[in-house]
Amino acid sequence: MPPDTVNPLVDLGRHARAAARVVAAASSAARDDALRVAADLIEERTALILEANAVDVTRAEADDADATSLDRLRLDARRVAGMAAGLRDVAGLPDPVGEVVEGWVRPNGLRVERVRIPLGVIGIIYENRPNVTSDAAGLCLKSGNAVLLRGSSSAISSNRVVAAALRDGLAKAGLPVGAVGLVEDTSRASAVAFMQLDGMIDCLIPRGGASLIASIREHATVPYVIDGIGNCHVYVDAAADLDMAESIVVNAKTQRPGVCNAAESLVVHRDVAAVFLPRVATALDGVTLLGDAAAREVLPHIGTATEEDFATEFLGLSLSIAVVDSLDAAIDHVTRYGSGHSEAIVTRDIAAAGRFTTEVDAAAVVVNASTRFVDGGELGLGAEIGISTQKLHARGPMGLRELTSIRYVVTGTGQVRT
16 A cells, blocks of 8 residues: 555554544533534534535535435535534433443452443545434443544545544534544555454444445454445335335335435335335325336336345335235245335234334334334434344344443452462
8 A cells, every 4th residue: 555545544543543542531411521522613614514515515516426415415504403402412322431240259259340432543434425424423422432434435524523523522612623533545455454444443334325335244353333325115014004115105205315324125015015005105296116026016107126126225205015915924034125224014913013123134124014114213312323134143223231341350368269
């Protein structure tokens, strides 16, 4: 790797490593003060943030970015206010650092406790979304960690201004500004070097599409947690309330189609398909529908869904549809094509809901509600740092506790082992 690519990263990493020790030892009040001051500064600098974001959006439009990418990139006053509110929400959450998860006393009198501690330095590599800059930094700082942020070139102007507010918040609270580092080199070489900051990054979390995840798996030499793609399903059971089902499907698909917890596939029990599919197709006006043979018998005007379509995270206004004969077949379909992110069932049958939540292998399973609720803020975690589709350390929306590790603290009165 060229020295001019690596050295700035190493310097950022060293500053973050030093800052992490200070932040971990700081009081909860100091960390909360930093977040609240940063929130105030983000609001005060709304005009600067929007001006910088306009530069990013103009550049992205000139590069023919698609509608989904532009939606993720674009900020307005409401979204900036949401970033500030997110920091305040995180500041108001209980501090996980120092929490005694469990404890017990051994027969020899040793007291054993499992205590939450910060991970250290969290690396975040992400695409487009400038709100991730504040959300991720807020969660990392609240949980006693330092953070290294490596955004995409498309959002670099926005990220600079937001990161500056975060660092100013740290300084005003008496904490080291190195606890929030922003990588300004957005080249591919820099991204690969970032993934290989051994001894400096304790946990790497990617926020992006399939190509970024593939790159992490190919190049990363530091520990990582995969924030996976979201090929999410809504299954409308034979016992579903169809008014409820229609509302849920429309919301899950269209409320914000370019995010990972949006529905990409609709699975409908054959017993209700003839009634439900025409009404939901009308409600999904503007959505491109692609169906299997059974779905097209009911909706002959829709396109044909291929194997690839059923496996695709569209991140836009397209939806695949499958008709199944049973709950077993629905679970099989979700298992075959799902990405392990978020899956929903709409049903009034308690037994069917129980089987779905038990047998579907996903980070989040939703009963009678939209998949769009699988989000850290909506589930009470404050802002989230990602939604893990892995099974080790963290799974599902990652909040404060998922940014900590466990330390055993053993206290004795002079015991020795014989």
